[in-house]
Amino acid sequence: MTNYSYTLFIPLIPLAMFLLIGLTGHKFKPIVSGYAGTLGLTVAAFLSYITAIRYFFIEGAVDGTYPMIKAVSTVWLRFTDTLHIDLGVLIDPISVMMLVVITTVSLMVHLYSLGYMKGERGFARFYAFLSLFSFSMLGLVLATNIFQMYIFWELVGVSSFLLIGFYYEKPSAVAASKKAFIVTRFADLGFLIGILMLSFTTDTFDFKTLTSLDGPIITSTAGASFMGLSVITWSLIFIFIGGAGKSAMFPLHIWLPDAMEGPTPVSALIHAATMVVAGVYLVARLFPAYAIAAPDALHVVGYVGGFTSLFAAVIAITQIDIKRVLAFSTMSQIGYMMMSLGVSGYGDHEGLGYMASMFHLFTHAMFKALLFLGAGAIIHAVHSNNMTDMGGLRKYMPITHITFLIACLTIAGIPPLSGFWSKDEILAAALHHNPILFGIGFGVAGLTAFYMFRLYYNIFWGTDRHYHHTPHEAPAIMTFPLLFLAVASVFSGFLPFSHMVTSDGKPFEAHTDMLVAIPSVVIALIGITFATIMYKKPSTIPDRLAGSIKGLYKASLNKFWFDEIYLFVTKRVIFAYISRPIAWFDRHVVDATMNLVGWTVTTASNKIKGLQSGQLQQYAMVFVSSVVILVLLFVYLISK
């Protein structure tokens, strides 16, 4: 077995950079912080690539199975002999894959931000937070036990909060960061309950024990059950609630569109490629438990994922803000990954859905980061987020145009780009296990192609708008990440994922199912064709279509009024009937008691403070007369 203990430095280097930039960044020119953060991440990325190459290609599978290795592990808190919280580094196929995804996207975002954030106030702060986020996310994927994951899970949440609220002078950014934090925190409550239930039943936090086939979770025949589901099923459902919150699954999705208030590179890193897939990663991490011990919980995952992917795709069609279109597209694609996990079985070819989900996670990270960074370059050029302010940009920004087009084709699933391969595997797995979810996935594939090309045509084709100044191509430091990610989007589909990342660690042979591949390409092409007809040249078709299905159009434009529903529930119901009475009780009963005590003491002291006159004779008089009284008292008592 090889020594992977150096992997500890992959998260620690960004942490060191965070501390360094955070503490000393103000002493140097801002750009120095940018270079320092980027350099730190370059080293971390380099180490990740070495780890991936060693793990997958040099070491390879041992006895036909990729092993789960604890590279570093120390006991941090010991409760009992079996129940203890460790801190360590876990190396297995999905964590190594995530290392590559996170460090690659993060490095590209670091580079890109050198250009994008140039001259912004708080440049050093931005890089400090980026490093903090990278550290947290890397710690999350390397966690050896569920509690360590929870710790980093919260750290990721807080760095996301800090970065969404980066422009803290803007009230909308502040509101968005608060919303994101509260919604995900609410979901994390479910995660915590799930952890406690799971560890109570199985007596361990350790992932290796939890997911081993002869471990307590799979062999335990938990007697207690509630509403027909076992304790393990319930605990896994609760854990999934945490994952759903981070991954913006319906109905906890409301924070993600608002999170677009953050700087665009942040959206690319956190809200497209890494943090939002943490929920998928969590389910994948515990996958044997889901698949074998709690198939019901896995069905929940699948249906929630499938529904979200459809729901988000419908909303994405009508949004005007280009970042919001991408945000809903992210939700939709993550729903895809969840759905794919939901339709997967355990082991060998049954685990196709699992493999497909991880595959899609990988390719999606590349092309979605590319889309966001491209959107950032566009916003940088025209100073607006709205596609109504854009048009005809293909002439001005050729590199952005080409890379954006590649990303759109990739997400639409056109062969041989990477999105086609991963989406095809997902649909094949769904067809095999659950025809309903296959139907949803198939429809979403068409919708995805349509809304992505609506976005593309509205930005790059159509008529020129009145721009403040002629839009120009982004500087080289910003176009390099675009080109790099475009190359990754094109070629990552050829990675032999089924030989590397599988549900049981054993490689298997996945082959393209023509029965799925041909219809999915056809529906993608249909979607693109519709978009071309409607948006390539100015036309009245979109307006007429919107008019003919007015109800649905308005519902989609207003995101099915979910923000309003949540506001109603929180403001009108929870605030009015729960919070306000509690506040009243606090103010008029708890506080009043305390005020009464304080008032009594103050008044009494005011009344008797005159005794302390500073006159020596008066004190002596009191003293002598007290002595006299005491003497008389004693004499009286003794004589009695």
Added chain:
Amino acid sequence: MMTEGIPLEYFLIVSTLMFFIGIFGFLTRKNLITMLMSIELILNSVNINFVAFNSYLYPHQMQGQFYSLIIIAVAAAEAAVAIAIIINIYRNFRSIETDKVDEMKY
């Protein structure tokens, strides 16, 4: 014995008189030096009591006399400290009248 023929009550009457003269002076005089003198009177009245009781009740023991010696020593030390304090008060307030020295109050 020298005290032969003099009843104990005489001593007690003298000491009681001295004691209350001291108390009276302490409570009525505002001058710190006079107050210090009053305290000396009180202490000496106690001394008389100690010595008198000692020689009338336990003529073969010496505790009472030694106590009065201790009190004399303590009184001397106390007078030294008190006068030092009074001098400092005078320097600060240009007065040793107690009704002028009333900084330490609410």
